[in-house]
Amino acid sequence: MSPVSDHLPNGPYGPVPRKEDARFVRGRGTFVDDIKLPGMLHGAVLRSPLAHARIVSIDTAAAEAHPSVEAVITGDMLAGRNLAWMPTLSADVQAVLATDKVRFQGQEVAFVVARDRYSARDAIELITVEYEPLPPVIDARTALDPDAAVIRDDLPGKADNRIFDWAAGDREATDAVFAAADVVVDCDMLYPRVHPAPLETCGVVADMDHVSGRLTVWATTQAPHAHRTLYALITGLPEHKIRVVSPDVGGGFGNKVPIYPGYLCAIVGSILTGRPVKWVEDRSENLMSTSFARDYHMHGEIAATRDGKILGLRAKVLADHGAFNGAAQPTKFPAGFFHIFTGSYDLQAAYCEVTGVYTNKAPGGVAYSCSFRITEAVYLVERMVDLLARELGMDAAGLRMQNLLRPEQFPYTCPTGWVYDSGDYPRALRAAMDLAGYEDLRREQTARRERGEYMGIGVSFFTEGVGAGPRKQMDILGLGMADGADLRIYPTGKAVLSVSCQTQGQGHETTFAQIVAAELGLSPDDVEVVHGDTDRTPFGLGTYGSRSTAVSGAAAVVAARKARERARIVAAAMMEVSADDLEWTEGAWRVRGDPEQAASIAAIAMAAHSGLDLPDGVEGHLDTETVYNPPNLTFPFGAYICVTDVDPGTGQVAVRRFIAVDDCGVRINPMIVEGQVHGGLADGIGMALMQAIAFDADGNCLGGSFMDYLLPSAVECPSWELGATVTPSPHHPIGAKGIGESATVGSPAAVVNSVIDALAPLGVRHADMPLTPAAVWSAIQGRPLRSDLAITD
């Protein structure tokens, strides 16, 4: 259990302990549900028990008569204020409270505001709703059938359940490559619906002050500035009168990017009552109604020569987006970044088609550490490469090594147009194989197979594109993805950095302090990081898609370097030399050739605030601000190897070892980077073996609690074995790349490949996640399960 950080050089960056921990280990964090304001009321949501039904009537009289109830809000009331529907992050609309129909089990129908939590819950039980059930559309594969019920009859002219058809790549070129190939292998696979399930559920405290006209919203949000703009657009309140505060947040993983109906209901509740209203969902509400992830039904095809040169890749995808298209992703990309599905391989052509459909399930789409659908893309290509290896009788690692992009091919433009910034893929794969003892593992596997034991070795290699993004191509609701940073340097040389991104556990208060400290020759202790409060930070799009270090981190560097250049002018005036004679070395401006003549940032800051005579046009102070618009995504990558043991009698899978070599460029705080990887690996095991949200034929959610939606605990996880290579990003100012989602993206394929490898002697070629004992056992019997539907017979 020796952490990688022990083996990396310290330099300006290093595994410094986190500033955040002092409050958290004392139980002194401030999460949304910890906020208690004078006169605060509590909200609760009444939800639909049915997946698809027309609302005949809603009777709220008994709830209104409850002695502790202050307000009851229905869709009709909201409609009177033009608030019954809100925009989603994918150019669709979503009901805040249902007016016409309910479209998924758990949909918001009414909202009660009461004097305490328990009374609010009591009162929603007093509301009577009469429903007229409609046939639900549950199986995505039948959503486009001509006789399928039309879910979105609220949309003018909508006569089917199609959301979009989208394609990327060169169809003709790909067809030509396939026609000429020696070998073509195909497979149907489902990346089932999963939910990010941060340990803290979603919630909000809304406080409308009718005197000042100011609305303050404390919210579990990963994107406070985007939320502010959305609240302004939806409610019509002026944006400068809205403050969104995202205090400590108990995990996000994408779940806390969108706004949810409960947030708006709490705001309306506060507007109506003139008092603060808290709404915190319970776990079932979280799992059943907020942003899910995946739900991609994929057909993959891979073409190759007989000797193992991969030539082309084709994919056809059916994407289940639920009842409203609420995927949080850049407007131009309805399937996210799925078309990076050629992965890490040098191939000639690729083509993919994605069709999005509505079903009577909760809305959402990309959430869950997926880097905008790169998770699905990596899973597809890594399963296909394994299937090809099986077909050709080649080793899974060897086939990958033969086809990986070579270092000299970077920057590399992939067949669907992404420009990978940098990489040394063979080095990372070799490092993982060495760490694993790959050849020995294969020998052990052979010996075990002879004894009738089922041991699997799974390999995956991934390339991600993270740090969205160039603002011309990437946006959320038209808001371009550039991030601001403000840096203030006080007279005594202490600095305060304000950034728009928001931490849900990633340790920004530490990492961003390290970034600024390294640029200015300060200690991280001298830099305070302000985030998560729109009144105190510049505009930016928030933390998701592994974009914080890649975008806001770069903004922090640029702001610090601007301050340093200003400091140079001041230092020149202090030392009465020309600015050209100064050089920045060892954390100070020094006179070239006379390094003892030096001024630190602290000394310069005091001078910059004094009456010192400065050149014309230099006003004094060192404060700077910047907006960073990234020129490209950053492309982290990695090689993972998973060793499993499978009991064919019970279908039980045990993960014996997991080896992960990640390359995220320069590591600012390797300890935090490793922590990010650890968490993602556990996610991968969870998705591959345990987690899925299925629905029965009536649309009942079968994953609505932690008893049904199983998350990995410490006993399902092995002790992770990590390695690192460092290939800096050429366009990021300090060569860093995002890391937050790499392991979640790359690990599920390694686990599945491992289990299928274990089962190879039994003739199992593929089985869908999650590989629960039932799924494995059924696959061995030759009757693979559909993991999106209830198990029947």
Added chain:
Amino acid sequence: MQIAVSVNGTEYSRVIEPRLLLIHFIRDDLGLTGSHWGCDTSNCGACVVWLDDLPVKSCTVLAAMADGRRVLTVEGLERRGELDPVQQGFAHCHGLQCGFCTPGMMLTARWLLDRNPDPSEQEIREAISGQICRCTGYENIVRSVRWAAEHESAAADRDHHGLGDGSEGDDLA
């Protein structure tokens, strides 16, 4: 109904609804928000506190059941201005990210170390297996507990937070 509970060595007497859960009593009535709530089904362990000498999931205990008993929460782990070795271990080994599971994890770890001062990695994993962490992949939680085991100075003269000897732990107040 009226209950009297000793929490972290301080006596609290409150009138409560009989159905009030212990986690809500601790958080909402007493304002001790270090203990968290993360599920409806006793699966996550974000709410773990000690009731007398045992870690319990306080979302599954009625506040009324704590009447006349002792509760230890994360706010009571630090003593005389010094962090418990478990708290130090979590900070030292990056055993937390968002910090939401951390109080519950630390209280279970404290209980484990009081009974087994030198737990193996597997014993630590089993001890926390009723609790969920969504951030850390558990690796650094295990390391944190091991760190605490290795750094428990003078474990013998620890007073078990004044909780193990039937006293009300006034020294904590």
